Amino acid sequence: MSHDLLQMHLKAVISCLVIVLYKVHTTKAGQFFSSGHTNNWAVLVCTSRFWFNYRHVANTLSVYRSVKRLGIPDSHIVLMLADDMACNYRNPKPATVFSHKNMELNVYGDDVEVDYRGYEVTVENFLRVLTGRLPPSTPRSKRLLSDDRSNILIYLTGHGGNGFLKFQDSEEISNMELADAFEQMWQKRRYNELLFIIDTCQGASMYERFYSPNLMALASSQVGEDSLSHQPDLGIGVHLMDKYTFYLLEFLEEVHPASQANMNDLFKVCPQSQCVSTPGHRTDLFQRDPGSVLITDFFGSVRKVEITKDTINLTSPVEPPIKRSGSSDIQIESLTYVDQLPVAEIIHQKPKQKDWHPPDGFILGLWTLILLVFFQTYGIKHLKHIF
């Protein structure tokens, strides 16, 4: 009797342990996919040309530098620079673009890969990159090949105003166009989450009109305020950076791939005492709490490693992530690739039509049986009509 009791106790303890372990495992696994993204992209755009707009190119290159340092490869970065400052005739230090005066930091570096350069940076090209509507001849380096598990960082800088951003001194993009482009991206499942940063005058006006989900936006100044430039370098003769991006760069230099800094820290970058303008942000369209969003979710490309002691069946890739034999505690919904985003909860949509498949073996067999029975009942001479 006590032996049975002992065994029962042991079983209970072991099953408890298993359940506990499993719970721990599954919460870790749940956490594993709770951020939702598997790859990172960055679209960094500088929209102004001419030598006296050196600082805009330096802004973009400093974000490029941070993003590359934190792990996003060139193949996942679309860098658009409207003018070439490093090789401009007026640059006393050719092949360099400095962000700090006294030439402390050369953000041009040795391995810059500019995808859209000079006059290729237009509103049309920018929107086509975002929405993916590019001609078939466009090379891969000029495409944003994101999917619905991509976290995208979009950084814009240049001269702007209330509701628009000036491209190349000849055209403008309005905040409505940008909001519509993001909606197109959402409907085409081209992003999981998107972080939009803009450093121009009256930058907050550019994110006022967003209406697609999973967007977080930061701007360097409110409507009616100007974003100011930071320091001039007397040797080069121009302003090197804008204040907001300068302090953003200083903040990002402290971030390393394993850093746990979150978005609330990013919102605190460059308060009004340093920036003179009031930086703004918008998080109402974002589903997660900004405090739980890591900087590296957007600025870095972090590959997570999961160590498991059990064998995992890898032959059917559409299986649910963790399969524990015999445990039906946590019901993980079996999701197909396209339906991984809980779309129906966010927008109302008609369910997609299933494609027609030719009948498989069982149904064929069933129909043959029915036919044979039919002809047997009504005589074999009717078979002659078929053959």
Next chain:
Amino acid sequence: MGLLSDPNRRKALTGLLTRLNTPICIVCYLAGIVWFMGLAFEPFTLRTYMSENAMGSTMVEERFSSGERALSLAKEFDAHKRKAGGMPVEWLVKAMQSRGLEVFTQSFSRKLPFPDENKERYMVRGTNVYGILRAPRAPRTEALVITAPCSPGNTNNQAVALLLALAQYFRNQIYWAKDIIFLVNEHDLIGTQAWLEGYHHTNITGMEYSPLQGRAGSIQAALSLELSSDVITSLDLVLEGLNGQLPNLDLANLFYAFCQKLGVLCTIQGKLQRNDWDTAEGYTHAAQTMMLMVLKQACGRSWGDHGLFLRYHIEAASVRGINSFRHYKTDATTIGRLLEGMVRKLNNLLERLHQSYFFYLLPSLSRFVSIGYYMPAFGLLAVILLLRALDLWVHLGAPALAAVDGVTEAEQPSSPGVLTVLTPVVISHLTGVALYLLPVHLQEMAVEHFPVSETEAVVLTAIAIYTAGLALPHNTQRALYAVVMVLLSPAFTILYCVFIYQELIEAPVSVSEGWMLFLSVISQGILDHALYGSLVYPLLALFIYPCWLMFWNILFWN
């Protein structure tokens, strides 16, 4: 009914016009004068500011340091100049070549219509030497020009030497986006005119020149240097060019900004800026500066070597070093740095200077009056003409307005025939044409018959034709009016201007000296017109003088 189509209202209006005509005219005239003089009052002016975005502020680091070397080079240049008896062409060519410039020369010659007594030349032959510093990385589409004149005697040696020192320093920099042309011109304005005509393939003034072998693209801006002493206490900016044309105000703003950055004393019209604008002396100082600028523009002559560039839409200014024995002295290195800063900022330009004003008056270097503010004064003066014309028209159209004691005299004034009106007009204009053409053409005849030199012949012929136009039958009843008319004639206006100018530059002259100056002004005006295409002499001779003659005719109409 409208204001002008209702006959009653119209009659009332015209009655008002004819009654109040003279008072309104006097008020307008006084208002115009007061407005114009009031422009020099500092609260009515605007502070100068840089309009061109590409030039930005003065945030460059100037590193020019060879001021002393420039001064020793000046002595060398002086020695070679004396040895060559003019422009030391070979030495200059070698000096520029050793500094890494592409050197070319241009020879030119010009025979003046009559000898120039101020500069003692008649048949001018010379050579311009210029070196082009090619931008190391830029295409050869744009250029900047720095020029220094090679003058006889002791003048401008330091300017040429500083030019060469700057050339050497600039050659070592890699941030040039435009080619820089260093030009040393002989015979000041004539040489510059020859070079510009050769560069732009024009021939406006009948100069003979050899074509330019080397070219650099379209010139965006030019600076002319005039330095004649080792020690400089202030820098004077000269803006007035040919026909009163001015460079873009941004060039003056650039100069002033760098003067402030480097702590160099900068003047305009030779006058230093004062701080006490609310005192009488401060106001008169500003008014004097402004009036000097007006007079200099009015005489149509180019007051520096830069003036001829303006015609080709090249913004140019002259920087003149002045040694006025002040306590605070500036050395050549600082001046070199100022020029380096200015040229570096001009290098940043993407387009020609066009953002700031082209028509302005400067009561001081830091304050300006734009055309929108000084044109209304002239508008008020022009309104007087309009009012007078309307008054005459009203009188002509309604002779019955003159009512005497209720009895209207229905007099029909005999309308004058066309011939009687046309004859004075034609004669006045013919006299004007004679005044324009004859002095230069008749100088040989005058020299034969009278014991005068060619220049004096020309001037005296002009005066003779001028007074001959006054020969009209006149009655002594209008003697007072005649005297007033003569005193307001163009010639006397020029005479007054000469005296006023001398007063303003604080070098007043006696009557006889003033008269000699007046004669030389006439000869210089004719020469400027012949050599560079100045328009003041033709304007005076062909337009203003005939108009005044017609007034004279009307005065003595019988």
